[in-house]
Amino acid sequence: MDRRKLMIQGVAALAVPSLPKGYVFGEKSLEISGAGSLRSHARHAHLLSGSAVRVDDLQSNSEYARLVSEQCDIVVAHNEMKWVALRPKRETFDFHWGDLLVQFARKNKMRMRGHTLAWHESVPEWIREDENRKNARELFVNHITTVCRHFAGHIHSWDVVNEAILPKDGEPGGMRKSFWYENVGTDYIDLAFRTAHSADPKAKLTYNDYGVEYENAEDAERRERVLELVQGMRQRGVPIHAVGIQSHIKAEKAGGFGKGLADYLASLQALGLEVYLTELDVNEDDIASNDVSIRDTEIAQVYADFLRVALGNPAVKAVLTWDITDRFTWLNNGPTHKKKQPERPQRALPFDRDFKPKQAFFAMRDSFDARHQKKTR
């Protein structure tokens, strides 16, 4: 059979690539779709492999939609299920874009994550107005109930609360002084989880945060704070099922991944929680070289180093990159990220901007295989 014309579910697969220059990891199968896809290798390792997506990109770019359906077992919306997207007005819920993602996921037999029911960066302007702010608790409960009921049956896991820890704010437990903390109440996290569970008892409820990956004092403190938070929730009988490690990691960052991350995973596992790597990508701003193959090699090595530690714990059940192609990475698009090298597009993800696999793709796939081999040895 001509492997370049392999058919997947009736759709011609992407052409088999040549091996990216500099690639030095394990098995070098060049087939990247079907049995060679990330999702297929992940399944063998008892993992779900997936990506964040923007729904308008899925709709406007069929090659992208095909890549996502070929590689992913699970998807999550970058933005479409955040407060700002779902609640243009107090009186209105706009489920249009979220529903389109449900349809895409169902059509392609994928699972779907919900992101997110409470995040300090997604607070609609109308709720900050005096009259609404006073009723923030009631609006919060109503929002979570309505949204979770609407999507019930379609959601593998909700990021119920996102990024609630910020020790430098000086609050007890290292809590971030967010709009929700200050206006719903300091118990807003418990409230969010209890409300979500009542509205969708089948979804796995996740606390998701960043800055817990590295062997440095700041990340060590953040790990401690998250552990305290989720331990407390367990003791209070709050329905929490998983912790998300965002995994926005960096090339050329000192410290690396090791015992701190492994111990963190073991503590979460001991609490009976699942762990999802929810937003994996590698920011390569600090790589001095402009040579693409040098950069790609270093980025892939960071993927491999991180996944070697993270996938060492069986509580880790899913790996999602924050989009799958450099064309749509948040590190190149949007005002939230200040690039150190604005003229140089980042190569943070497993596929390049033309949807060709990079060394990072093979590093991910080999990392899944290494976990599978460890299990079967």
Ligand code: G3I
């Ligand atoms: O859709 C508008 C467009 O109409 C407008 O012309 C353009 C002008 O800048 O903005 C577009 O909206 C942007 C949106 O992304 C869609 O791409 C927003 O400004 C921009 O703020 C928004 O950024 C998102 C960011 O969260 C803030 O919500 C990123 O796409 C999204 O990837 C990012 O995701 C977060 C996770 O939710 C939490 N963890 C960190 C992660 C990265 O910041």
